[in-house]
Amino acid sequence: MSVQVVNKINDLINKIKDIKAEGKTIALVPTMGCLHDGHKSLMLKAKSLADIVIISVFVNPIQFCPGEDYDKYPRTLDNDMLVAQSAGVSIIFAPSVNEMYPGLQKFSDLTMVVPPYELTDIMCGKSRIGHFDGVETVVSKLFNIVQPDYACFGMKDIQQLFLIKKMVKDLNFPVEIISCPLIREESGLALSSRNKYLSAEAKIKAITISQALFAVRDSFNAGIKDAKKLLDTALAVLDKDIELEYLEFVDKETFKTIENIESNTICAIAARINNVRLIDNVLLEV
Amino acid sequence: MSVQVVNKINDLINKIKDIKAEGKTIALVPTMGCLHDGHKSLMLKAKSLADIVIISVFVNPIQFCPGEDYDKYPRTLDNDMLVAQSAGVSIIFAPSVNEMYPGLQKFSDLTMVVPPYELTDIMCGKSRIGHFDGVETVVSKLFNIVQPDYACFGMKDIQQLFLIKKMVKDLNFPVEIISCPLIREESGLALSSRNKYLSAEAKIKAITISQALFAVRDSFNAGIKDAKKLLDTALAVLDKDIELEYLEFVDKETFKTIENIESNTICAIAARINNVRLIDNVLLEV
DSSP: OOOOOEOOHHHHHHHHHHHOOOOOOOOEEESOOOOHHHHHHHHHHHHHOEEEEEEOOOOOOGOOOSSTTTTOOOOOOOHHHHHHHHTOEEEEEEEEHHHHSOOOOOGGOOOEEEEEEEHHHHHHHHSSTHHHHHHHHHHHHHHHHHHSSSEEESSSSSHHHHHHHHHHHHHHHHHHEEEOOOOOOOOOOOGGGGGGOOHHHHHHHHHHHHHHHHHHHHHHTOOOBBHHHHHHHHHHHSSSEEEEEEEEEEEEOOOBBBBBSSEEEEEEEEEETEEEEEEEEEOOOO | OEEEEEEEEEHHHHHHHHHHTOOOOOEEEEEEEOOOOOHHHHHHHHHHHSSSSEEEOOOGGGOTTSSTTTTOOOOOHHHHHHHHTTTTOOEEEEHHHHHHHOOOOOOGGEEEEEEHHHHHHSSHHHSSHHHHHHHHHHHHOOOOOHHOOOHHHHHSSHHHHHHHHHHHHTTTTTTTEEEEEOOOTTOOBBGGGGGGOOOOHHHHHHHHHHHHHHHHHHHHTTOOOOHHHHHHHHHSSTTOOOOOEEEEETTTTTTTBBBBOOOEEEEEEEEEEETTTEEEEEEOOO
16 A cells, blocks of 8 residues: 555545544654654554554644744655655645644634643753644644544654653543654764754764763763763763753653752753754663 | 443543444533533533533632632532433543642643633633633543533633634544523523522622623614723613623624624623622624
């Protein structure tokens, strides 16, 4: 079976009805397209769980802040179809902005799903004001349209994953969230659609982002528990042309910032190279 | 069949699965209990639409503002069961606060569903800060738990009805919202659980709230279109012991405030008598 591209919500709803009527299970992988092997690993996981895999390919305007890369974010639907096909995806849901937000004049006219302030006033949420409101709103829409049994999210967007899990629990969405491992290049660089923005030279520098995290993990494993010292370890490794946005240590279960690192701590980083914003994280565990 | 009371979310989810497996349709009537003939009319409408009627009876703490009547809000489950039974309801979902918000320390720790600011900075939303966030959040939870085909809401809470309809559209909830008429006593007083707070004397004064609205409608029908003049008409009728919170004219389709009244305008009022807050509304139409 070839992967089908569906653009209209009502068409998708009708297909979902047929799938449900056949008693088949559905796994959803929400994406913004520009699919890479990280996304493919989510789709393969989805395929291992459910009869039917549906992915969404939608560059969601309401999760971009003013001045961010919404307009230039890469749109590569032809290639996305090949990746999806190779992963056994049944349906690509690729709606227009007007299909998802009909007649929208301004974002503030929308009903929004909003995570708790304390959990967004850290890490990516702190610089990307409103970003996670946009994410949770579009994911809620997708859940309501697709009604999946499972939804797969990658651990690269670790704050997003945490907030989506909390949203599902808080709002009782009837879906199981599947956490999927972060996928790296051989070099260690975390796969990201935004890696496309990097020149060869910038990419070599970007590799020091993952190297910094690995150095933190090595130091932690060697017994260093002080956040400040671990930060210094990271800074010593990061290329001098990389602008650090944050390096934070948060508890894996609560996402509260911690100073004295114990096991099950996430060390997360955001940094810019040539104004390309990249994120990465590692788990510190004994 | 006697109406069943279900307290646990998982028990309800299991019953819903059985109902869906039998191919039966579900209509939901969310309530805070203290059921009266207004609620009963919603249940009867629900029963006319679907195979199975489920009502929720839950005094939702997160939709009460500080200083409001959350603690003293009447809880009358025994009588609610009789009303539900008489209306052909199958299941009363009556969860505890801890069942709906497990382990909650403070409201701001929750993922919330939030209507647009412009639509809540008027009428009830203006004085009841955060009220509609609490309403939309609990209704989203109920929709996700019950997965109803229909959900019935009364036109007395006209701003709530408008916002719920917008929420369903904005977030693609797979449910049809049914608007049900406001029900009045013979005297004209709109039925409300909060009427229980009124002494016999206060109730007589409260009747002038509906009389004020009827006077506005009569004036409108007689050709008066100016909001200020219509407000004066209402003020002339309201008992002097009634404290007006607002009397607003909003477009039925957009809920934008209007000055020169045309057809399909809602005239809505909130007022206090002996500190009991009551609301009511009429539709002005040619």
